[in-house]
Amino acid sequence: MSKKYLELEPEKILSVKDLEVKFYTYAGVVHAVSGVSFDVYENEVVALVGETGCGKTVTTRAITRLIYPPGHIARGQAIFRRRNGTVIDLLSISEKELRDIRGNEIAYIFQDPTSALNPLFTAGEHIVETIVAHSSTNRKLARNEAIRLLKQVLIPHPSLRVKTYPHELSGGMRQRVVIATAIANKPRLLIADEPTTNLDVTVQAQILDLLSELKKQYSMSIILITHNLGIVAEIADRVYVMYAGKIVESANVFELFEKPMHPYTRGLLHALPDPVRRIEKLEYIPGTVPSLINPPPGCRFHPRCKFAKRVCREEPPMVEVEPGHYVACWLYAKR
């Protein structure tokens, strides 16, 4: 392990730089994430939005190297400040140090709670083992803690529910169990991958309230992945817009809704007649998401962009158009 001097501004907790992830499939190499960079500040909610298949899940999983064959992290850094203040690159530390961080300092809420929970383990067991893995508490204390956590995520009858198996719980309850395991060790960074998809609207609202509440209580940072711009408007501080494996625009949430710049972002917002009304799929932009095996050269949006020019076949640089508002589009960059 090389000990380079890593730097991270004190107000940031995570800085991902130039991340590249590929999948080697029979059909060819899938360029799922191509040179993604983003920052997460202490105590903020960062939203990652984009159409299905644009690489949101892969990006966030790569942060703690949860990419397994045929996937491969080809390039990049993920600079993270640990609880003890040391600054490390998650993509180059040892497997053991990484295990220390996963589920402890960086925790995940997986996209689909039904497949994330092991059907043969009780709700309580999932929480208990997560606690025990990162502390010296015994299982009995961890079990009491599990009951407390289930109560905190508003599961009724928590002392009965610890003993139930995932299939005996409703979708919303399963998602709460996943949340309870995620917050079991009071993480500094919580990665919530579409935590409310497949839940009905009232449950969605409850889960979002719960996340905001937990964020305040533990002063966590949250990376929130969602299709749902209504949710973004509601709880995010800053937004990264992803398209076909790249980040195309980022800004604070007011700025982005007020002055979207990238044609893709505009399409997204345009596709949303009323930002308060929630829609699940962003499918109103004409054309289809490009194949990531042979992505279009240059700006990957150019086959669908009505402003496309010749220069768009070259990579557009990321430029800061207003303080804190970045866009990668030739409309805003000089050659």
Added chain:
Amino acid sequence: MGLGRFLARRIATFIPTIIGVIFLTYLIAYAIPANPVRAWVGGEKMVDPKLIERIRHEYKFDAPWYEQFTFLFTQLISGQLRDPVRGKLVIVSLGERFPITVELALFGMMFLLIISIPLGIAAALKKDTPIDFAVRFLALFGSSMPSFVLYYLLILAFFTVLGITYLAGIPEPSRPCRLFVSNLPNVVPVVGYLGSYIGKIPMFGAMMCGEWSVVHETFKRMWLPGLALGLLSGGFVARILRNSLLDALGSEYVLFARARGLSKFRVWKHALKNAMIPVVTVLGLQFGGFLAGAIIAETVFGIPGMGRYVYDAISRLNFPAIIGGTFLFAIVYVTVNLIVDILYAVIDPRVRY
């Protein structure tokens, strides 16, 4: 709801199954145009025709088929069916031989586990490498090779050429031995009966008496047939474990276990527990197969168990013995199936009785 009702329902379905099996065996046996009674008395020319007549009458060969069947069936159920060749009650012969078949099946199971579990795990971990291909080949080999060919090849190698095993007799303890559980019959009849029956399996009996040299001899005698049984289905079971393990290792819950920073050991526990569900099912059915289908293995390896008994019975047209053996096979098979189903429900909380 619950185990009790599940058991009651399953046992109720046993009865027609077993009667059906016996009836089919009866039909097949009696459709053979031969004179079984001549075969029973030895087939010599000089037999007193009166004797033949008496036996024919005794087994109701002179009565219509349904009377014949009813006679056989009631005798079988009441344990009174007599083997006309040996003159012994069929149930007594089966009771003597079944423990030996169980011993063989246990050796087969031991080798099956030793072969299939490590190979299955290795094939999953080293997917698409020579190990994986070797397991695939073993599975193909085991399912396509006629079993007796493999048995004779093994005998040729280890008995004829190397001479490191023997093929006659079964090591038995010098005296009947019992475990303390045999005192239980008054309290828990089934457990007590099983407890005293376990002592009849020669190797366990020897263990209970502390006759360790007999145990040692048993290993020397039984490892080859056990290995043979294990080799035949080892590849198949290993493939099932490999596939289910690969499914489990690629699943979201294993990734979520890793995302929670669990130790390698815990992550494996998540994967293996799920991967074992289909494996337990096939292992159970294989065990049932070893118990019920050891006819060829027992004959080739000279093991005087149930399979050998039925083989002898078939070659002498000894229908009462054939029907008795089939009856026991059928009971073994449905019981093993039931145990597999119960195990399944124990491992997998999603399964309802």
